[in-house]
Amino acid sequence: MxxxxxxxxxxxxxxxxxxxxxxxxxxxxxxxxxxxxxxxxxxxxxxxxxxxxxxxxxxxxxxxxxxxxxxxxxxxxxxxxxxxxxxxxxxxxxxxxxxxxxxxxxxxxxxxxxxxxxxxxNVTQVQGTLTGLPMKPDVPDVISSMKQDDIQDVFSFDALAYQCDRSKLLGSFFPLAQGVVARDGDALTGFAFLRTSGRGQTIGPVVAASEDVAEALILTLLENVEGFVRFDLTGCAEGVKTWLMDAGLQQVDYVCVMQKGEKSQCDGSRKVFALASQAFG
Ligand SMILES: CC(C)(COP(=O)(O)OP(=O)(O)OC[C@H]1O[C@@H](n2cnc3c(N)ncnc32)[C@H](O)[C@@H]1OP(=O)(O)O)[C@@H](O)C(=O)NCCC(=O)NCCS
Known part of the structure; x- marks a missing residue:
């Protein structure tokens, strides 16, 4: 045999x-x-x-x-x-x-x-070229470029939202991607990354305390995007999806997230709005 x-x-x-x-x-x-x-x-x-x-x-x-x-x-x-x-x-x-x-x-x-x-x-893939910048959300949080001093707060914030430790992955994004953070006083209220990938640029992960903060982070990054941009939006990002599509992006795919085993859920005070990539989660 x-x-x-x-x-x-x-x-x-x-x-x-x-x-x-x-x-x-x-x-x-x-x-x-x-x-x-x-x-x-x-x-x-x-x-x-x-x-x-x-x-x-x-x-x-x-x-x-x-x-x-x-x-x-x-x-x-x-x-x-x-x-x-x-x-x-x-x-x-x-x-x-x-x-x-x-x-x-x-x-x-x-x-x-x-x-x-x-x-x-589920995950909705939204992409394309903007016809104009989306509407500015009304949030008091201050958005700034991510700096070395922000990294530990970003890791902790992400771990609470994602309920896993993605610090190694996010640490590898830090030197090659453009990061932004949102703060309400000293407290981190969200972060997002923009990197060159695929057909142009990708914005993700986007992790924030609210939809408005997620949109404020994304808007800051979009101001530096020329041409094609892609998002892999999670099920909680319906509002963000509509906001991006109103600015000219298109939904091109809708796929499901599958899981084997148990995973604890965040209490909702921090949410993952966009994945780092479909493979990274
Ligand atoms: C998904 C993929 C990796 C499966 O690879 P594969 O070597 O053909 O899978 P296997 O031969 O081990 O099949 C495993 C089972 O899935 C089923 N299966 C595989 N491809 C299938 C298809 N296209 N439709 C329905 N069932 C399928 C098989 O019937 C098999 O079940 P069985 O054991 O009861 O017969 C392959 O189809 C692929 O690369 N597709 C394109 C890329 C892709 O979509 N990858 C998945 C990313 S999430």
């Missing part, structure tokens, strides 16, 4: 061009810089076949008690042979008892259900 010709191994930097070609083939907008960032901050695996050719990839991001899974791709001609399942089994075993979250495409939903995930939220 012969064994499986497929082997799962850790992803290496030299694998990124092949992984990028997989996401390009399914028409995802990632560029090499996006793959680099996701690779450097995550735990990647690839599955190889005969001749050591890569025939699938997956990554997960460790946020202490929870983790997100993303960039799961098996190229078209290799699908339906159990490779996606093997990649998911690898991640589920590496992640141990962490609660797992992912944003599921229609193609992946059945596989994730079979792996024990169920739908908990």
């Amino acid at each position: 012969t064994g499986s010709p497929f082997t799962v191994r850790a992803m290496q930097a030299t694998d990124l061009p092949v992984c990028l070609s997989f996401t390009q083939a399914v028409k995802w907008p990632h560029r090499d810089i996006d793959w680099q960032l996701h690779y450097e901050t995550g735990n990647g695996s690839v599955i190889t076949g005969e001749n050591d050719d890569i025939v699938g990839c997956i990554l997960w991001w460790d946020y202490d008690n929870c983790a997100t899974v993303g960039l799961v791709v098996v190229p078209d001609h290799m699908q339906g042979q159990g490779l996606g399942r093997r990649l998911m089994n690898t991640v589920m075993s590496q992640a141990g008892d962490r609660t797992l979250m992912l944003v599921a495409t229609e193609a992946g939903k059945r596989l994730y259900e079979q792996c024990g995930f169920s739908v908990t939220d």
